[in-house]
Amino acid sequence: MLPITPESRPGVRADAGGRADWIRRVIRVAVVGIGNVGIASGPASFTLYANALNSHRPAPQEDAVQFGIFTVSDITQDPTTGRTPTEAERIQATIAIAKHAEEVGLDVFALGEHHNPPFWSSSPTTTLAYIAGQTSTLQLSTATTLITTNDPVKIAEDYAMLQHVSGGRADLMIGRGNTGPVYPWFGKDIRQGLPIAVESYELLHRLWREDVVDWEGKFRTPLQGFTSTPRPLDGVPPFVWHGSIRTPEIAEQAAYYGDGFFANHIFWPASHTQRMIALYRQRFEHHGHGTAAQAIVGLGGQVFMRRNSQDAVRDFRPYFDNAPVYGHGPSLEEFSQQTPLTVGSPQEVIDRTLGFRDYVGDYQRQLFLVDHAGLPLKTVLEQLDLLGEVVGVLRTEFAKNRPAEVPDAPTHAALVAAKYGDEAPRQATPNANRGDNLTVGASPYQDAAAPTGSAFGPAATRAGGAR
């Protein structure tokens, strides 16, 4: 049992004293990522990089594991009161939840994407950009961004924008969604879901890494001399996670690019998650991005807490019994046994969460679902207060016995350090607009194009793709 002590409470984050240690960890990631290429890691490079960092960045995250919350953006009747919030209320509540997540010391807020009621989050970057403006350290992500029905060109533009306005606090999780009609609504064929996901991501990947892209595929109109603007912040694309419940090809896709893999984890038995993560780790190594232990893994989780277990079970049961996904199915007790759902005291959540490592290995990101099924804002904010305490303990415990080769959670600063070492990162500066990239020459930009090499292995920047 791991008691919650006052010392373990959040609030003590990257300060001056912690910085040197953090830089060392960033460099460790860099060395791990580039493998045999090597990196000059003398004191001079630390200083230079730290200065660059201090000049225009918020305090960096210093976490081996990032903890946060993810929301599906459902607008659900509160079964205890019979009241359904309005869209406006729920949208404002979600912004309040995100801000409070930062206040209690969480690292990540991730938002789903849906295109039908009773969900409100059709335009995640709009919401995330607003939250970015209201917060200072919170990492903003998605869960998930639909690679199948969104135009990859627009994803490239939107998330590069989010990266810029948030000061490098944006990443995204790519998925295929779970609502069939979204495909026809956006003019796509659901039977082609996987091939679309593969082709669209390949294009997205290139758009962030090549200034001028000529491209032709099966599922979108061809591109000739196209430049996706703005270029990614500091020449480093947003980190990408790939989410899938049980499609081995998606684990393979994440491994192929050296990207992260996120297992939903919450509506499924742990054995599924274990198999998918094992496959991803094995293929990550196969594709030459590092050892299996160095693959970048994220997990979902679902918790409801009160100070003591009985109160938690009593208070959550009506929400569980009527929840959109599992309501009217298994009992709370059965579902808690068969999936990672934990309803109980903070201590029980700590113990259960620490057990996740036993079947997926040391990992980089843990997101919890805490705000669905009609739970009112007040309750969700209480959950965040408790989650802040829990995460304080989890940080300490997850750090114990964590092998040195396991990379820290990916951040923009770490990716920049990995890519540029002690050189200044790229600052894209366009030439005068002549309206036609094809005749401008090699690049529409004055500055040198981004160097090759990447944060998580050479395959992540394959110029020209692998077609």
Next chain:
Amino acid sequence: MTAKQIVVVSAGLSTPSSTRQLADRLAADAVAALAERGVEAEVRTFELRELAHDITNHLLLGFAPPKLEEALDAVASADGLIAVTPIFTTSYAGLFKSFIDVIDPQALTDLPVLLGATGGTPRHSLAIDYAMRPLFTYLHAVPVTTGVFAATSDWGGADGDGVRSLPERIFRGAKEFAELVERTDRSQHVADPFRLDRPMGHLIGGLAGE
């Protein structure tokens, strides 16, 4: 030689159940027919009544609780399936269909199946051929020619409807089933749902129109 794996699924709802009784008879004759050919067989029987809540939860959630998962794995990796359902309102029981609905659509491919059904009167006996058989052929399973229908009256009169007695029909179905089971080695190569069939080079290459 490893024993052939025979899975029996019975969708009878009452206890004791004549559906289960028919299932047991079919299994016993199948094992005997295989033994005559010198083939050893192991039989596992699943009563869907005991899995009814799990089946519903699977329909709602998309994953199988442990007990149901055991049954689904057993069916998927069997050398032969004996499937028996009561006939309700002109067709298989809803519980039976719900169980079939949570089976992976590829899991029954090439699986020898012996069909059985029970009902109040012999007038429902064709339900095996117009309802059950198409279900299994759609799933690329291989139902044997003889399906065995047991009406209530079959459990009494020595010669049933005066054409073939129930024991004779059970024997005939079991014999056809045993012939197919003997030839298959399905249980030796179980499909892994998490296996990567299409590595990335294949996925991207395919998209390039190669």
